Amino acid sequence: MSGETQQPSESFLERHRERHAGTYQSLRRGWRRFKSHKLGVIGLLLLVAIVATAVFAPFLAPHPLNWTAPTGGEEATSLSELAEQSISHPAPPKFGDPYFAPLGTNHQGNDVLTRIIYGSRTALYIGLAAGLLSSLVGVPLGLVSGFYGDTWVDEAIQRVVDIMYGLPFLPLVIVLVAVRGVTTTNIILAIAVKSWLNNAIVIRGQTLTLKERSYIEAAQVAGASDNRIIFRHILPNVLPLAFVYLAQDSAFAIITQASLAFLGLSDFTNVSWGVMLQWIQVTGHVYDAPWWMIPPGLMITLLAASFYFVGYSLEDVTNPNSD
């Protein structure tokens, strides 16, 4: 003991390792169990791939974002004519053009693949922001509500949850976004207004059972404050479950943003998959430009599905009586 206090800087890592040995062990065990779920691993790989796409978008995209295909290249006879055309006539959406747009171009001659790659940023931002926001609201409220179960605090939170649960999700988001202004931030906030409820309900249930455990009693006897018990002793045990719901909320937020964009409630200057789909509808190319229509929807599905895959596998890992 005395040796440690004399050389705090050297033994810091060691002390840290020693102190959190249990955490590391349980993490390792959890990872082993997670690995046995093929679907979860697939989801994780997909997620990592999409995150990498978002991070390295400028290097992966074949063109810069504002690139447009030179118009009507086949018909133009001279360079000046070509330049004139590209100003006066936007290129029609086209598949497999000679300017290396592997997925074709949209109504403005933008490369669809470039838009898809950059769109992953918006999708991840909206998904994670809405998911994290609802966790940040739902988890603490669930913890408090569960810990003070059957008191007026719990009763008050539960009544709020009950009432909010009765409100229809999408119509509420539509009305909120329409009234408060169509911006990405407002969309995220509007989604979070409803999606923290599931977090709060599930975390509350878990907390209710956890607080009957003897280690909580031991902590109480040792004189730990309520705050300490909630955040040091209970929170680490509900975190896996919170991650499950974070994943599900993120997936749901991504789908909701796409739906809002489809309904015409989205910031159209944004580059996002939902907005791409909205442009298809606005310009009337739903049925004649499958190269433009399929990829954004597919990406939304893949991203949301990867969140769901990871979430459901996590749920299995955290659920002790599965197997």
Place this chain on the structure above:
Amino acid sequence: MATRISAQYLIKRLLVSVVVIWAMMTLLFLLLKAMPGDMASLLLNPSLEASDIEALREQFGLNQPLHVQYIKWVSSYAVLDFGYSMRNAEPVVDIIARRLPRTLVLFGTAYLINLTVGVLLGIHFGWKRGGMQDKSGFTLGLTLYSVPFFWLAWILLLIFSYEGFGVAWFPAAHMTPAFESVFDAPGLVLGVLFHLFIPAASLAMVGWAGNMLVMRTSMQEVLGEEYIDMARAKGLAPTTVKYKHAARNALIPVATQAIVSIAFILDGSVIVESVFSWPGIGKMLVDSILNRNFPVAFASFFMLGALIVTLRFLTDIAYTYLDPRIKFGESR
């Protein structure tokens, strides 16, 4: 039946429903007041005199104190008096009365399909747990669950109603065939069914996974119980064990999911109605929001909310009836 559901429980649920509806009215009032401008300013145009604007504000009761406005708002919403549409001065309640049944047709069909298919497949996958069918079905269900409704609808339209790409079997939009009045009643019903096919299919294809997942898990749990082994040991046919012994008991958690999926399918039907120009409340909500026709938008939001509250109330009662073990007030 009557013995199991106590009056006290009924009253409690009813009270919660009423409070939710009141909360919706209050929320809408707050939103209305938080909006820049007011009802009168939505109608502004250059030909209005100052006195006309004053008259408009008088007509909407905007000169009264806020609490009076609030009480007026709640009391008129409580009797379904939603004011007039800003487009054609038609009472909003008339528009809603016309459109609500159409939404219910779409919603009801999709809901029943998704419940039936989800539960049946959940039973099947749970029964074959760990097998190839179970795994692929589970993956397919989760994947379909993450498809945006409108995109799936477009794909289905591309395949089933667009001749250039697939086959033109089903109409692409609207609820009734053109020249509606020419048809007699059976013909009209057939036409509506025809129009209903793709919208309901795109709703149910996404939604069934929710019920399937719950049913599958619950089925797996039930199959571990001893009475299932007992039933098998007695030499009962596997089908009897599957449906009569296992599935019946496994159905209970699905009742909770059924409540959740009401909201899910209703959300979806707002989107799907917009894809197919289905003349229901969801389409009206979206249209009126985009037109800044707020009396109609708020009323359709309110009606969708009230619909969910009503359906939840009914399913809650059905739930307590289904599960004799449940203690009142612990339905969730």
